Amino acid sequence: MKTLVMKFGGTSVGSVSAIENVIQIVRKAREDGIEQIAVIVSAMSGVTNNLKAGILGAAAGETETAHQIGQTLREQHEAVLKALGGSDYAPTLAEINGMIDDYARFCDSVGVLGEATPRALDYTMGLGERISARQIAAVLRAADIPAQAVDATHMIVTDDRFQDAAPLMEPTCRRIQEVLPPIFEAGDVAVITGFVGATEAGISTTLGRGASDYSAAIVGACLNCDELWIWTDVDGVMSADPRVVPDAGTIDRLSYREIGELAYYGAKVLHPKTISPVVEAKVPIWVKNTFNPDHPGTLIVPNGEAQAGRIFKAVTAVHDTGLVTVEGRGMLGIPGIAARTFSAVARTGTSILLISQASSEQSICFMVPKASVQAVVDALSGEFEQEITRRDIDRIAALAPLTIITVVGAGMLHVRGIAAKVFAAVADADVNVIAIAQGSSECSISFAVSADDGDTAVRAIHALTK
Ligand code: ASP
Ligand code: MG
Numbered sequence: 001m002k003t004l005v006m007k008f009g010g011t012s013v014g015s016v017s018a019i020e021n022v023i024q025i026v027r028k029a030r031e032d033g034i035e036q037i038a039v040i041v042s043a044m045s046g047v048t049n050n051l052k053a054g055i056l057g058a059a060a061g062e063t064e065t066a067h068q069i070g071q072t073l074r075e076q077h078e079a080v081l082k083a084l085g086g087s088d089y090a091p092t093l094a095e096i097n098g099m100i101d102d103y104a105r106f107c108d109s110v111g112v113l114g115e116a117t118p119r120a121l122d123y124t125m126g127l128g129e130r131i132s133a134r135q136i137a138a139v140l141r142a143a144d145i146p147a148q149a150v151d152a153t154h155m156i157v158t159d160d161r162f163q164d165a166a167p168l169m170e171p172t173c174r175r176i177q178e179v180l181p182p183i184f185e186a187g188d189v190a191v192i193t194g195f196v197g198a199t200e201a202g203i204s205t206t207l208g209r210g211a212s213d214y215s216a217a218i219v220g221a222c223l224n225c226d227e228l229w230i231w232t233d234v235d236g237v238m239s240a241d242p243r244v245v246p247d248a249g250t251i252d253r254l255s256y257r258e259i260g261e262l263a264y265y266g267a268k269v270l271h272p273k274t275i276s277p278v279v280e281a282k283v284p285i286w287v288k289n290t291f292n293p294d295h296p297g298t299l300i301v302p303n304g305e306a307q308a309g310r311i312f313k314a315v316t317a318v319h320d321t322g323l324v325t326v327e328g329r330g331m332l333g334i335p336g337i338a339a340r341t342f343s344a345v346a347r348t349g350t351s352i353l354l355i356s357q358a359s360s361e362q363s364i365c366f367m368v369p370k371a372s373v374q375a376v377v378d379a380l381s382g383e384f385e386q387e388i389t390r391r392d393i394d395r396i397a398a399l400a401p402l403t404i405i406t407v408v409g410a411g412m413l414h415v416r417g418i419a420a421k422v423f424a425a426v427a428d429a430d431v432n433v434i435a436i437a438q439g440s441s442e443c444s445i446s447f448a449v450s451a452d453d454g455d456t457a458v459r460a461i462h463a464l465t466k
Pocket of ligand 1: 009010042043048049128194195208209210211212213
């Protein structure tokens with residue numbers, strides 16, 4: 001028995017013509033004899049942002065925004081169902097319109113309260129997926145593919161960190177294994193909402209922006225599926241951002257670690273958390289293009305290898321970052337400075353993107369999003385007030401805006417001279433390197449450059465792949 005989990009992102013379900021491709025892709029999988037198919041869907045592109053704008057507008061006292069957004073949503077979904085919903089789309093449309101009515105009413109109450117809590121945001125922002133799943137199930141049925149919509153709120157159990165909830169894998173897997181098999185046994189495709197979950201008490205949560213990939217990986221892992229296919233709007237994972245490097249190409253194969261580094265350091269194609277649920281189940285993941293389904297895309301497998309003829313596989317950039325340095329000769333040999341530094345940063349709720357410490361122990365430097373730099377500097381100044389007075393710490397400095405460049409490729413760090421080539425290329429392009437860190441996964445090197453130099457550095461390094 002073959003089980004396939006496929007995820008379609010916002011653009012892949014974002015228009016009538018895109019949804020036509022989705023129908024063909026699902027049909028082909030069935031014709032290829034795959035018995036159990038779970039389809040995870042995003043909201044139509046733009047919908048999540050609109051839903052959020054509507055509720056935030058309501059909280060700010062705009063009484064009309066949410067209603068206007070509701071009206072746009074109604075028209076958008078009616079157009080899809082009219083085009084692809086067959087003759088019997090009325091019940092689905094009525095259901096979707098009912099959900100949009102609920103949204104508008106909910107936003108009205110938020111308007112009365114004058115506040116949109118994270119919990120309220122999660123309830124409203126997950127609506128796009130819930131509508132999308134119903135819509136896709138309906139158009140599949142109209143195309144003679146039996147399908148049922150399933151709300152992941154019945155399956156993905158999370159903690160209550162609204163807006164960025166973490167799944168509790170044990171109850172989640174139990175529920176997935178309860179809910180989906182009867183749907184498969186009935187011969188139906190399960191069309192499941194991405195992005196959303198619910199607490200044990202049944203309160204709606206979301207797994208974070210762009211997290212439908214993560215939802216698909218959770219479902220795939222719990223079903224122990226044969227393959228996970230992520231359908232997006234580009235031909236797989238690219239060797240660099242094609243807007244910066246016009247001749248960037250699709251990478252054939254990546255390891256879990258490599259894609260982990262890439263996703264973390266700026267490749268937008270896959271949510272950074274996607275890999276974690278599948279590590280144990282070792283599910284192979286394909287990243288494919290809904291708009292060019294014949295292109296093989298990128299295959300992501302548990303273990304990596306170097307790609308013949310390439311010294312590394314990809315180069316990414318994370319923009320809008322800043323470097324914070326804790327500096328002082330008095331730090332030498334004093335235990336606990338690093339621990340206190342990072343605890344103080346953690347208290348500000350900032351996550352650290354990169355760390356580097358020179359062995360002279362006279363400075364610790366790390367990178368954080370630019371928006372958090374000031375809060376981090378303030379927290380550190382407070383934490384080390386005494387050390388600063390005693391001159392054990394000379395200064396806490398910040399440098400922004402910077403860009404983090406990451407070069408990724410399995411095995412590259414065992415090959416002599418790669419780092420030298422990378423930094424020589426950067427130097428030849430007249431770019432100054434501000435800080436360097438080597439990923440402990442041994443498949444990446446990251447370094448910081450000034451924001452103005454980011455694109456130049458990416459292009460200079462990418463040119464080495466040829
Ligand atoms: N619709 C959600 C978002 O825009 C989740 C997703 O598309 O992956 O963040
Ligand atoms: Mg996405």
